[in-house]
Each structure stands twice: as structure tokens, then as C-alpha cells.
Amino acid sequence: MKHVYGWLLLTPAAILLIGFTHYPTLRTIGESFFSRGSSLRPSRFIGLDNYRAMFDDPIFWKVLTNNLWFALGTIPTSIILALTMALLVNRALPGRALVRMAFFTPTILPMIAVANIWLFFYTPDIGLIDQILSLVGISGHNWLGDPATVLGAIIVMTIWKEAGFFMIFYLAALQHLPPELREASRLEGAGRWHHFRRVTFPLLMPTTLFVLINAVINSFKLVDHLFILTKGGPNNASNLLLYYIFETAFSYFDTNFAATLTVALLFLLALMALAQFYLLDKRVHYR
Amino acid sequence: MGNDLQVVCLEKRWGDFTAVDRVSFTVAESTLCVLLGPSGCGKSTILRMIAGLEEASGGSIYIAGRDVTTIDPARRGVSMVFQSYALFPHLSVGENIVFGLKVRKIGATERAARLRQAAELVGLAELLERKPAQLSGGQQQRVALARAIVSQQPVCLMDEPLSNLDAKLRSEMRSEIRALQKRLGLTMVYVTHDQIEAMTMADQVILLKDGRVEQSGPPHELYERPATAFTAGFIGAPPMNLLVLDELPNLNEIKAATDDMSLPRSPAGMRYGVRPEDIELAEDGLSARVEAVDFLGAGSIITLHHQNQQLLASCSGRAALTIGQQVYLRWPPEAVHLFSANGRTEAEESIHP
Ligand SMILES: Nc1ncnc2c1ncn2[C@@H]1O[C@H](COP(=O)(O)OP(=O)(O)O)[C@@H](O)[C@H]1O
Ligand SMILES: [Mg+2]
Numbered sequence: 203m204k205h206v207y208g209w210l211l212l213t214p215a216a217i218l219l220i221g222f223t224h225y226p227t228l229r230t231i232g233e234s235f236f237s238r239g240s241s242l243r244p245s246r247f248i249g250l251d252n253y254r255a256m257f258d259d260p261i262f263w264k265v266l267t268n269n270l271w272f273a274l275g276t277i278p279t280s281i282i283l284a285l286t287m288a289l290l291v292n293r294a295l296p297g298r299a300l301v302r303m304a305f306f307t308p309t310i311l312p313m314i315a316v317a318n319i320w321l322f323f324y325t326p327d328i329g330l331i332d333q334i335l336s337l338v339g340i341s342g343h344n345w346l347g348d349p350a351t352v353l354g355a356i357i358v359m360t361i362w363k364e365a366g367f368f369m370i371f372y373l374a375a376l377q378h379l380p381p382e383l384r385e386a387s388r389l390e391g392a393g394r395w396h397h398f399r400r401v402t403f404p405l406l407m408p409t410t411l412f413v414l415i416n417a418v419i420n421s422f423k424l425v426d427h428l429f430i431l432t433k434g435g436p437n438n439a440s441n442l443l444l445y446y447i448f449e450t451a452f453s454y455f456d457t458n459f460a461a462t463l464t465v466a467l468l469f470l471l472a473l474m475a476l477a478q479f480y481l482l483d484k485r486v487h488y489r
Numbered sequence: 490m491g492n493d494l495q496v497v498c499l500e501k502r503w504g505d506f507t508a509v510d511r512v513s514f515t516v517a518e519s520t521l522c523v524l525l526g527p528s529g530c531g532k533s534t535i536l537r538m539i540a541g542l543e544e545a546s547g548g549s550i551y552i553a554g555r556d557v558t559t560i561d562p563a564r565r566g567v568s569m570v571f572q573s574y575a576l577f578p579h580l581s582v583g584e585n586i587v588f589g590l591k592v593r594k595i596g597a598t599e600r601a602a603r604l605r606q607a608a609e610l611v612g613l614a615e616l617l618e619r620k621p622a623q624l625s626g627g628q629q630q631r632v633a634l635a636r637a638i639v640s641q642q643p644v645c646l647m648d649e650p651l652s653n654l655d656a657k658l659r660s661e662m663r664s665e666i667r668a669l670q671k672r673l674g675l676t677m678v679y680v681t682h683d684q685i686e687a688m689t690m691a692d693q694v695i696l697l698k699d700g701r702v703e704q705s706g707p708p709h710e711l712y713e714r715p716a717t718a719f720t721a722g723f724i725g726a727p728p729m730n731l732l733v734l735d736e737l738p739n740l741n742e743i744k745a746a747t748d749d750m751s752l753p754r755s756p757a758g759m760r761y762g763v764r765p766e767d768i769e770l771a772e773d774g775l776s777a778r779v780e781a782v783d784f785l786g787a788g789s790i791i792t793l794h795h796q797n798q799q800l801l802a803s804c805s806g807r808a809a810l811t812i813g814q815q816v817y818l819r820w821p822p823e824a825v826h827l828f829s830a831n832g833r834t835e836a837e838e839s840i841h842p
Contacts, residue, residue, distance in 0.1 A: 382575035385542050390589030390640065391563030400588075404579045 227468070233461035245458065252462040262463065264438050265446045268353060272442060273421040275357035276364065281413055283361065284368030285406070289398070291369075292376045302373070309367040317430035320359045321346075324431075346432055349439035356427060356440055364420065368413045375409040376402070411478065418474050422467060443467055491518035492553050492566075492643035492676050494539070500547035501534050501700075508534045510700040511548070516693065519674040521667065523687040526697035527723070532680040535697075536646050539678060540569050552644055568637035569646040572653070574629050576621040576636075583608075583617035586635045607639040610669060627658045634666070638673065645675045651686065663689055684724050688712070696720055718832040721762050727790055727801045729826065730768075732761040737796060746775040750822040758830025765790070767824035768802035774819035779810045793818070 234252050239245030256262050291302045308316065323330045327342035336342070345355045379402065387397045425444045428434055434441030434449065441449075447467065451460035494516040501509040509531040516522040524532045537543040539550055541562030549558045557565045576585050583604055590600045608614045611631040621629055630650060637645050650666070651659045667690045670677045681687060687694045688708045695705040696719075704711055704720045715721035721729040737743060740752055743761065753759065777793040777800060789808040793800045793816070802818065810816065828834055 380573060380575065382571045382573055383577060385540075386569070386571065386575040386577075386636075387588070387592070388542070389540060389562050389567065389569055390592045391561075392588075392592045396592060401577055401579075405577075407579075 230461045230464050230468075233458050234465050236458050238456050238458050252459055255459065256462050256466065261438055261441070261446065262466075265441045265443050268439070268441060269422060269443050271353060272357060272360075272424070273418065275354070276360045276421055277414070277417040280361045280364040281368060281410065281417060283365040284413065285372050285410075287365065287369045288372035288376055289402075292373060305369055306366045308363045308365075309370075311363075313363075313426035314430060316359065316363055317427040320355075320362075320427075321431055324355055346440075347436060349436050352432055352436065352440040356424075356431065359427065359431075360421075360424065364417065368417070371409050371413055372406065375406050379405055415475060415478055418478070419471060422471060493518045494522075494644055494676055494678065495551040496535070496539065496548070497551070498548040499535060499538060499545055499550065501531070501538060501543065502546045508700050509538070512695075512697070512700070512702055513548075514693075514695050514702065514705055516676055516678060518676055519671075520692040521670050521675075521677045521679060521690055522693045522695060523691035524678060524680045524695050524697060525684060525687040525723075526682065526703075528682055530697045531700040532682070532697060533648055534700075536569075536648050536678060536680050539565075539644075540567050540646055541565055565644075566642050567644045567646055568640045568642040570633045570637050570648070570650045572649045574621075574633040574653075576629060576632055578621055580620075581617065582613060582619050582621070582624070582632050585621065585632055586613075586617075586639050589636065589640050603639050603641070607635040610638060611635045611665075626654055627662065630654060630662060634669070638669070643676055645670070645677045647677065647679045649681055650679075651681075652683075659686075666690070685726065688724070696723060714834075715762070715826060716834055718760050718762065718828040721826055721828070725764060725766075727765050727803065729762045729764050730800045731828070732763075732795075732798050732800070734759045734761050736798065742775055742795075745773065746819050747822045747825060750825060753827070760828040760832075762826035762828060763800075763820050763824055765801040765803040767820045768800070769819050770802075770804070771817050771819040774817040777816055777818055779812055779814045779816060781812065782808050782810055784808075 235247055235249060236245045237243075237248045237251070287305045291298055291305065295301070311319075324345040326332060326344040326347070327336075329345075331345065332342045343351070345351050383401055383405075384397060387401060392400070422442075423444055424442055425448060428440065428442065428445045432440045434445050443463070444467065447460050447463045450456050450463060496515070497513050499509055499512045500507070512531075512535060514522070524535060526532055534543060538545045541557070541560065545558055549556055551557065552566050577588065580588065586607060587600050587604050590603065595603075604617070605614070608617060611634050613628065613631050613635060616624065616628060621632065624632065630653075633650070637647075647666075651662050654662060663686060666679075669675070679686075679690065691708050693705065694708050694711055696703045696711060698719055704716045708724075711720055711724045715724060715729070718731055722731060732743070734740065734743075734752070735757060744750060744752065752761075775795055777795040779791060780794050780799075781792040783790045783792075784807050788803055788805045791802045791804065791808055791810065793802060795818075800818070826834060
């Protein structure tokens with residue numbers, strides 16, 4: 203009788219979890235073993251053919267490389283920036299609330315709005331960046347139209363958006379550190395930098411791990427700016443994995459190949475989450 | 490002069506609020522001075538100003554004759570034990586203890602030697618590899634102590650170091666800290682709100698009230714000759730009885746307790762102090778009714794009522810009294826302390842007119 207009651211309580215959560223997470227995941231994995239169906243040729247089981255096609259697909263490798271550069275470009279910089287900003291606004295300084303809000307504002311703006319603001323910055327000749335550069339005599343540049351600069355432009359914008367978000371986590375963690383720790387090290391003659399390196403930073407490790415995992419996941423989740431800014435172009439120079447999946451599924455209507463790409467994405471994310479937990483576990487848990 | 494500590498007219502203000510008001514005292518080399526007082530009286534603030542963690546609004550601090558009032562905390566020659574211990578949770582016990590030595594760039598061999606010595610002094614030699622979270626409260630306290638000792642600073646400051654420990658451990662650590670202070674010849678300022686700690690450990694007690702020094706001196710002096718009603722009520726457990734003479738209809742009764750010791754003619758606002766341990770049960774004297782008897786093992790505390798005023802008496806062993814019983818109390822005339830309306834004794838009156 204007790205069991206029935208317990209299961210009943212679990213049911214709503216279980217339905218949501220199974221309906222929206224587990225079933226779609228399994229379904230996706232299933233789909234990836236079938237060919238693309240059309241009205242003439244119905245979908246049929248083709249084993250690992252889709253995976254073979256994926257590994258032979260130059261665009262797949264291109265978006266994967268882009269994603270790698272995107273992750274490397276955004277994650278360390280936004281984390282360092284977030285930590286620096288948090289340390290800055292954690293001190294008693296005039297107008298602290300205002301500064302905190304300013305740092306946090308990019309995060310609360312919707313992605314689409316952010317992309318529109320940056321579109322204005324990046325517009326050739328009449329955009330903010332080109333106008334400023336023209337003052338010092340540098341002529342206009344099509345930042346989003348040049349394959350050499352487009353990914354960089356997206357990276358800069360993403361850092362701008364993410365750093366404020368991560369700052370909040372660091373700020374919360376900093377406010378949990380007892381102030382006596384700083385006082386104790388001050389009495390011993392430790393300077394600010396020494397205290398940060400030997401005490402504050404190690405104590406922030408759990409937060410860093412959390413932020414890092416979020417940053418990695420976010421770097422593979424980016425899709426909305428690409429809609430507004432580049433649509434993955436030019437020539438896939440700014441295309442990322444998730445946007446490529448979206449294109450495959452909803453522009454080319456190849457849901458089976460999109461499922462295959464999704465499995466690859468899931469696999470990558472799971473692998474990275476595991477690696478982070480294992481590698482950083484030892485350095486994080488001091489309690 | 491040596492490693493003495495001198496505080497002169499020290500002040501601390503936050504806006505209009507004066508937390509510390511012209512406090513002066515001197516701690517002789519290798520002695521233990523207790524800053525005692527109720528919560529919020531400014532003890533921690535004084536200690537933090539001595540350490541340099543808080544800026545003084547006025548006055549000066551001298552350590553070993555040197556004016557350190559505006560000097561960096563690390564250069565004052567003080568070590569400090571915090572109430573919360575302030576251990577670094579990610580560092581092992583050993584690393585915690587030598588943290589300061591590393592900052593001060595002391596060589597590895599000397600570091601190891603000093604660590605060993607300090608760890609042995611406080612009985613931590615077996616636990617150096619552990620993290621603070623794996624230690625009991627008492628052990629964490631010892632780590633904080635070792636960290637202060639290892640720095641070999643002449644002046645050691647402690648802010649309620651025992652308040653997070655249970656009663657039994659507290660009395661153990663009390664005597665241990667006192668023994669260490671004597672053995673190492675430390676000049677120590679020890680902050681507490683617990684008068685038992687002050688009585689048992691101090692060479693000198695500075696009793697504070699609302700940011701001012703109420704009375705200072707050796708513990709026995711504060712106990713035997715309290716200059717104010719506040720001191721009388723703060724020192725001693727249970728505290729001194731303070732009867733309000735105005736409210737007694739018949740002063741002859743209270744005279745009966747002391748073989749007719751004379752009382753001032755105009756007792757307006759005066760308080761009459763007598764310690765519970767000086768009160769004896771007798772055949773005649775002041776009549777009182779027994780309200781409660783608390784048996785503590787070695788002795789008992791008897792709560793009594795005379796008219797509408799409460800008195801506590803302590804006696805050894807188990808008091809054979811029943812609640813509601815009528816008893817008579819006596820005490821020797823020299824046990825009586827009289828405080829005038831402003832809370833001072835007659836003797837103090839002439840000093841502070
Ligand atoms: N940073 C501060 N700002 C304003 N008032 C403070 C500050 N620190 C302490 N106080 C006040 O100063 C008084 C003395 O505090 P403290 O020295 O901590 O007392 P104690 O240690 O004797 O309990 C208290 O009334 C407290 O509220
Ligand atoms: Mg305090």
C-alpha cells in the first residue's frame with residue numbers, strides 16, 4: 203500500500219522526465235539508424251550508414267572545429283572576466299549596486315535583443331565599430347561578412363553576454379567566504395594577490411567547476427545569435443553544431459541525419475561533463 | 490619596558506555612535522589581561538584596533554614602546570586567535586599553522602622545526618595531515634592557537650576563543666591557554682564575556698561597560714572591592730545581591746543581619762550589596778522566605794525573598810530547607826558594599842564627585 207502511494211507521488215515528475223527527456227533521447231538514437239524517408243522511398247533501417255555519412259561530411263567537421271574554437275575563445279575569457287568583475291564589485295565601492303547591475307544587464311537581455319544590438323555594432327561602415335575606427339582613419343570592414351572575422355565577432359559578443367551571468371555565481375560564493383579569513387592572512391602579512399591565489403581562488407573551486415560546466419554546455423547550445431547575425435555563414439565560417447542540426451532538420455528536412463548529429467552532440471556533452479567531474483573532483487572538495 | 494602593550498585614550502566612533510570611549514590601560518610584559526564585559530560593550534572593537542584590523546578614531550596604541558596606531562597589522566608584532574578560528578578550510582592543519590611563516594618567507598627547515606614545536610605544545614602532532622573539517626571544535630581551537638604561537642609574535646590577542654566549546658572542554662582549554670601564555674612569556678589580551686574565564690586566567694581584568702572602562706585591576710580586587718554596582722553585579726557567580734534600600738519599609742531588619750551596622754541617614758536610591766557566599770543561615774537576623782533551592786552538587790543556591798526583594802545565598806552541601814520556609818540571615822559587616830544612587834561606592838564617591 204505504501205509503495206503505491208510513493209509511486210503515485212513520483213508519477214507527475216516521472217511523466218515529465220520520461221515524456222520530455224528519456225523518450226525523445228531514445229527516439230533520437232533510434233531515428234539515427236534509419237534512412238531519410240520520402241513519399242517515394244519510405245524510411246528504412248540502414249544501420250550505421252548515417253554515422254558513416256556524418257564522418258564523411260566536411261561540414262560536420264567544419265562546425266565541430268568552429269565549435270572548438272568558439273569554446274576555447276569564450277570559456278576561459280568569460281570566466282576570468284566574471285571572476286575579476288565579482289572581486290571588483292564585492293568590495294565596498296561607491297555606487298556598488300549600480301556597477302553590479304551594469305555588469306549583469308547583458309545577461310538579462312533576451313538573446314535576440316543582444317544580437318540586434320551587436321548587429322548594429324558590427325554593421326559595415328555605419329556600425330559603431332566602423333564609425334569609431336574611421337575616426338582614426340581605418341576604413342570600414344564587413345565583420346560578419348568576412349569568414350576570417352565572423353567567428354571572432356560572435357565570440358566577443360558571447361563573452362559580453364556570459365561574463366555577467368557567471369559573475370553572479372562568483373559574487374554569491376565570495377559573499378559566503380568569512381571575512382575573518384582575509385583578516386587572518388592580513389595579520390600574517392599576506393598581500394591581496396597572495397591571499398587570492400592561496401585562499402580565495404581555491405575556495406572558489408566548486409563555483410569555478412559549476413561555471414565551467416555551464417560554460418561548456420552553453421558553448422554547444424548557441425543557436426539564437428546565429429539566426430539573427432549570420433545564419434552560420436559566410437560559407438559555414440560561423441556555423442556551430444547545434445545550428446547545423448537545426449538547419450539539417452528544419453531547412454533540409456533530413457530528420458534522420460539531424461538525429462545522428464544530435465547523438466554526436468549528446469555524446470560530446472556527456473563525455474565533457476564526466477571528464478570535468480573526474481578531473482576536478484580532487485581539487486574541489488576540501489570539506 | 491619589554492614587550493608591553495599600552496593603550497591610551499583609545500576611541501572608536503561609527504557616525505554618531507561611540508563604540509569605544511577613551512579607553513586606556515597597560516598590559517605589562519608576559520602578563521595576561523582580560524577585557525571583560527557584556528556583549529556589545531566594545532571588547533572586540535578594542536582588540537581589532539590593537540590588531541590593526543579596525544582603524545582607531547582617536548588615541549594611540551604602543552607595543553614595546555613603539556607607536557603602532559597607524560602601522561600595518563602585519564608589522565605590529567601581534568598574533569590573533571579569532572572566535573570563529575578563521576582556519577583555511579582547504580589547507581591541512583600543518584599548512585594552516587605555517588601559512589604565515591610562508592608568507593614571511595621563512596625557510597623550510599625552520600618552518601618544519603617551528604611547526605613541530607608548536608604542534609607538540611598544543612597536542613596536534615598526530616593530526617597535521619587532516620583538514621579542519623575533520624577535526625572537533627576543540628582541535629580546531631588548538632590549530633588556531635598553534636598558528637598564533639608559531640608566529641612568535643610578542644603580543645597575542647584572543648577574541649572569545651572558547652565560546653564555541655562545551656563547558657568541560659572550556660575549563661580544560663582555559664588552564665591550557667594560561668599555562669602556554671606563562672611558559673612562552675606571551676603578552677596576551679584576552680576578550681571574553683564570561684567572568685569565570687576572567688577570574689581564573691587574568692593577571693589583570695579590564696571591565697568594560699558601554700565602551701568605557703568601568704573598573705580595572707587584578708581579579709581578586711574586582712571581586713573584593715567592586716567600585717560600582719555594575720562591577721559588583723558582573724563579577725562573581727551567582728552575582729552580588731543588591732538590595733534597594735528605599736524600597737525596604739524597615740531598615741532595622743537589615744541592620745539586624747549585621748549586628749546593627751550603621752547605615753547612611755538618607756538612603757535615597759542607595760543599594761546595599763552582599764555576596765551570596767557571605768550570607769549565613771542563623772537563629773536571628775534578617776527574615777526571609779525560601780523560594781527555591783538549586784542543588785549543584787558541591788553546594789546549593791538558595792533563592793530567598795525579603796519583602797519584595799530577591800536574595801541569593803549559596804551554601805556548601807545540600808541545604809535542608811523546604812520551599813516557603815521562614816529563615817533568618819546574617820552576614821559580617823565587612824561583607825557589606827554600599828553603592829550610592831549613581832552606582833558608585835562611598836570611597837569612589839570622593840574620587841568622582
Ligand atoms: N562595523 C560596525 N559598524 C557600526 N557599529 C559597529 C560595527 N562593529 C561593531 N559595532 C557596534 O559597536 C559596539 C561594540 O561592538 P563589539 O566590539 O563587537 O562588542 P563586543 O565584542 O563587546 O560584543 C556594538 O554596539 C556594535 O553594534
Ligand atoms: Mg565580540
